Amino acid sequence: MFPSGSSLRWLAVFTLGAAAALTGACGGGEPTGSDGGVLPGPDPSDALYAPDHLVEVAITLAPADWDALRMQTRDLFDLLSGACLAQPFPSPFTYFAGTVNVDGTTMANVGVRKKGFLGSLSETKPSLKIKFDEYVMDAELFGLDRITLNNSRQDPSFLHQCISYEVFAAAGVPTPRCNFAHVTVNGEDMGLYVNVEGPDKEFLRRWFDDDEGNLYEGTLSDFRDGWIDTFDKKTNELDPDRSDLDLVVAAADETTITNANLAASLATIIDLDEYLTEWAVEVVTMHWDGYASNTNNFYVYDDPTSGLFHFIPWGTDGAFQSNPFAAGLPTSVFATGYLARRLYLADETRAMYLARLRAVLDTAWDEAELLAEIDRMEALVTPAILPAERAGAAAAMDELRATVGGRRAAILAEIDAGDPAWTEPLRTPPCFDVIGDANGSFDTTWDTLQVMNAFTTGTGGIAGTVSGVPLQYTAVGSAAGTDPNAAGPNATIQLVGLKGDGTIDVLVLQLNPATFFPGAVVPLDWGAAFGGLWSYDPVTMAVTPIGYILNGTVTLGEASDASGAPVSGTFQGQLVSF
Numbered sequence: 018m019f020p021s022g023s024s025l026r027w028l029a030v031f032t033l034g035a036a037a038a039l040t041g042a043c044g045g046g047e048p049t050g051s052d053g054g055v056l057p058g059p060d061p062s063d064a065l066y067a068p069d070h071l072v073e074v075a076i077t078l079a080p081a082d083w084d085a086l087r088m089q090t091r092d093l094f095d096l097l098s099g100a101c102l103a104q105p106f107p108s109p110f111t112y113f114a115g116t117v118n119v120d121g122t123t124m125a126n127v128g129v130r131k132k133g134f135l136g137s138l139s140e141t142k143p144s145l146k147i148k149f150d151e152y153v154m155d156a157e158l159f160g161l162d163r164i165t166l167n168n169s170r171q172d173p174s175f176l177h178q179c180i181s182y183e184v185f186a187a188a189g190v191p192t193p194r195c196n197f198a199h200v201t202v203n204g205e206d207m208g209l210y211v212n213v214e215g216p217d218k219e220f221l222r223r224w225f226d227d228d229e230g231n232l233y234e235g236t237l238s239d240f241r242d243g244w245i246d247t248f249d250k251k252t253n254e255l256d257p258d259r260s261d262l263d264l265v266v267a268a269a270d271e272t273t274i275t276n277a278n279l280a281a282s283l284a285t286i287i288d289l290d291e292y293l294t295e296w297a298v299e300v301v302t303m304h305w306d307g308y309a310s311n312t313n314n315f316y317v318y319d320d321p322t323s324g325l326f327h328f329i330p331w332g333t334d335g336a337f338q339s340n341p342f343a344a345g346l347p348t349s350v351f352a353t354g355y356l357a358r359r360l361y362l363a364d365e366t367r368a369m370y371l372a373r374l375r376a377v378l379d380t381a382w383d384e385a386e387l388l389a390e391i392d393r394m395e396a397l398v399t400p401a402i403l404p405a406e407r408a409g410a411a412a413a414m415d416e417l418r419a420t421v422g423g424r425r426a427a428i429l430a431e432i433d434a435g436d437p438a439w440t441e442p443l444r445t446p447p448c449f450d451v452i453g454d455a456n457g458s459f460d461t462t463w464d465t466l467q468v469m470n471a472f473t474t475g476t477g478g479i480a481g482t483v484s485g486v487p488l489q490y491t492a493v494g495s496a497a498g499t500d501p502n503a504a505g506p507n508a509t510i511q512l513v514g515l516k517g518d519g520t521i522d523v524l525v526l527q528l529n530p531a532t533f534f535p536g537a538v539v540p541l542d543w544g545a546a547f548g549g550l551w552s553y554d555p556v557t558m559a560v561t562p563i564g565y566i567l568n569g570t571v572t573l574g575e576a577s578d579a580s581g582a583p584v585s586g587t588f589q590g591q592l593v594s595f
Contacts, residue, residue, distance in 0.1 A: 061160035062219065065119075065212070066194035068179075071397055072212050074166065076129060076147070076202045078115040083202060086113050087140050089131050090544055098568075098593070101448035105249035106236050112151050119158055126152045132165065138544050141531065142207055144168045145200075146215075161219060166198055166210040172334040173406065174413035176394050178211050180387060180421075181302040181336040188381035190295045191224040191318070191329050197394075199401040208403035216316045216329050218252065225327075229253075231261055231319040234331070237447050239312045239355045240265045244446070251316070261319045265326060269359050276363035283356070287326040292356070293373040295328045300351050301377055301424065304333050305340035310351035312444070337420045347437035349374065349428045353444055361439050371432055378425055387421050449593040452564050455481035455488065455524065455550060456589035459495040459510055464580040466498030471513045475584075479514045479524055483550075483563060483592060488522070490514035497584040500527065508533035508578065510571075510586075521553045522563070526571055526588055535576050541569040541590045548590055564592035 065072060078086070089110050096106050112128035128151025131143040138144075148163040150156040158164075169175045179195040186192040193214040200207040214220055221228035231253055238247040245262045268274065268286045283289050299307045307330060308315040314332030319325075340346070352361040360366040395414055402410050431437050461475025468474050472494035481488045492515045500509040512524040527547045532539040539546045548566025553559075569590020575583040 060223075062194075062214075065159045065161065065164070066196050066214060068196055069393075069397065070196060071401060072196065072198040073118075073120055074147075074164075074198050074200045074210075075118040076115055076145075076200065077117075078113055078129060078203060080203065082113040082115070086110075086129065086131050087143055090138055090140070090542065091133075097447055097449050098451065102244055102247055102446055104246055105234075106247070112148065114152055117147055117149075119164070122158060124149055124156065124158055127156070128152060133168075139168055139170055140545075142168045142170070144170075145210075163215065163217070165213050165215045166200060167213055167334065169209070169211050169334055172336075172338075172413070173409045174417050175209050175211060175398055175402070175410060176391060176414060176417055177336045177338075178213055178333050179394065180390060180417070181298075181304060181333040182213075182330070183387070183390065184302050184377075184381055185295070185298050185330050188294050188298050188377055190291065190298060191220075191327055193220065193329075193331070197398050197401070206403065208406060209398050209401040211334075216251070216318075216331065221252075221318060225318065225320050225322065227321045230321045231259075233262065233317050233319075235308060235312065235315045235317065237311075237313050239444075240269055241355050242266060242270075248317075261326075265356075269356055271359060276365070279359060279363050280366050280369070283360075287328075287356075288320075288323065292328055293360075293370055294377065295330065296351070296357055296360075296370065297374045297377040298381065299330065300349060300374060301382055301428065302333065302336045303338060303340075303348075303420070303424070304330065304336040305338070305343065305351065306332060306335040307351075308354045309357040310340060310343070310353050312354045337417055346441065347431055347439070349431040350437050350439055352439045353441065355443070358439070358443065367436060371436065374428065374432065378428065382425065384421055384425065388418055391418055391421070449565075451591050452594045453481055453483040453485075453592040454590070455479065455548075455566055455592055456569075456587070457481075457493075457512065457524070458585075458587045459497075459512055460583075460585045461495040461497050461510075463578055463582045463584055464498045465496040466500060466509055466511060468496060470494075471496040471511060472515070477512045479512055479522070481592065488514070490516060490522070499578075503527060506530050508576075510584065519555065521555065523551045523553055523560075524566075525549050525551075526566075528571060530578070533573065533576050533578065535573060537571075537573045537576065539571045539573070541566055541571060541588070543567065546571050548588065550592060564594045566590040567593055 091109055110131045112130045114126055115129045116123060116125045117127050128148040130146050132146045133144045145166045146163060149158050150162045167178065182192050182195045193216065195211065195213045198210045198212040200210045216232060218228050221232065232251040233248040234251055235248055238244060245259060245266060248262060264286050268282045274282045280289060296309050299309050305311060306314050308328065316329035316331055318327045318329060320327055350361060352358040360370060391414060399407065457477060457479040459475060459477040465474035472492055475495035477493045477495040479488055479490060479493055493512060495510065495512045497510045500507055508528040508530050510526040514522040516522065528539055529545050532545050541548045550563040550566065552561045552563055567590055569588065571588045572586050574585040
């Protein structure tokens with residue numbers, strides 16, 4: 018849904034030790050604690066995550082509840098406007114009571130809700146969390162109180178999560194278990210989901226000797242002054258004390274901790290050796306939406322036994338794909354997260370990271386094993402993939418094979434040539450400011466988007482203000498069609514406004530094709546629809562972003578993706594700047 022080249026980049030050691038060998042099972046092998054000891058097992062939940070097993074999940078909800086669940090969504094404007102670092106991002110999702118059958122075992126009165134932040138949200142195939150004890154105290158299934166089913170919206174192969182978690186686990190990082198599920202809701206075939214273990218008390222007991230510590234989820238969160246309140250506390254929730262996170266901030270603070278003292282300082286509060294491994298695996302698996310690259314999709318656990326924080330990977334459906342917001346950055350370094358950035362910019366710890374990166378490639382990254390796993394998983398899951406998705410899934414699996422096969426060479430080519438430079442400035446907070454508003458109309462036809470002169474393909478109007486200055490144009494044109502440069506399926510409407518100085522403002526509205534029909538009122542919430550305004554100088558050919566359009570709607574009058582069909586409507590929203 019996002020335009021190519023989007024400026025929203027935020028939306029976007031010495032030896033490895035005894036890392037476990039790849040087992041050929043997603044999250045497989047005997048789990049080990051942070052001290053390397055084998056934990057007791059197996060436990061009843063092993064059956065639910067067996068790598069060669071496709072879990073069957075049948076959900077029954079009142080039809081009205083299912084419709085309400087599907088339509089719940091996040092509003093980017095509400096999430097990121099104002100003081101967005103003052104608290105964890107709130108969840109808009111609520112539980113609905115239903116009946117669930119998992120592998121032949123039926124449980125009534127369980128809680129079912131939608132899940133996801135932004136990239137995985139879907140109204141037709143939502144990611145789901147099933148909580149067995151939401152309404153019945155201490156209810157469990159296979160020793161678990163909940164399961165998580167991811168729709169893999171950002172990964173048409175469905176395999177990225179389980180494959181990447183294999184590598185994390187093989188390297189000895191505390192890692193969720195993962196396999197696959199075939200899901201139906203009220204008898205409707207929803208197709209294939211990824212069945213991934215959520216970090217919770219049961220997870221902590223599998224990896225640590227003590228599960229009473231503080232577990233935090235990081236979502237656009239970082240270990241910097243002013244950012245700590247974004248961490249979502251998942252255990253000991255009634256205790257407001259978060260001073261343990263402040264200790265991490267202090268241990269990494271560049272105003273008080275020199276580069277020479279950085280490793281020693283951090284080693285008092287985080288398991289630095291383990292973190293170097295986790296960081297290296299994020300890079301090797303191209304988990305660009307994790308902590309090091311995007312300060313997103315990660316957990317940290319303050320282990321009472323060791324007194325140290327441990328990082329836990331999460332949300333790896335975007336792994337094995339290039340960061341869409343990081344063109345020109347090294348492929349062998351992710352250093353947006355404050356800890357990763359500090360460690361990489363210091364000579365001693367940069368050498369430690371690069372040595373760890375090589376060690377991960379040598380001990381936990383086995384192309385032959387991974388390619389065999391892709392083949393095994395493909396045979397297992399293909400029958401459960403919806404027929405309309407199978408061709409895309411097969412092509413994406415082939416892309417995954419190519420990525421796995423070439424990843425080692427891509428990394429070594431960079432680091433063998435010398436330490437890759439990291440010159441990106443420290444990230445600014447992801448909050449935005451309202452800088453104005455925009456509204457208008459369009460009247461054009463489909464398949465005109467590729468015509469070079471949009472002033473000839475349709476008419477329209479643009480009004481509003483930017484920083485108090487009115488938007489004024491001598492002519493406005495419009496076009497509509499599919500934008501081949503966009504990140505996904507889209508119905509795109511483009512308006513162009515000629516200004517008195519000869520420059521042109523370009524206003525783009527990109528809609529999810531499922532919302533593109535006559536009479537639709539589509540929210541500009543970065544999910545159903547996206548809007549943005551840019552300035553173009555025909556003389557210099559420079560394109561300058563003005564703002565993004567949120568907290569508004571696109572109202573369609575006529576709408577069809579048949580070539581030459583009329584497309585008309587209106588739009589209104591607020592202009593925001595990050």
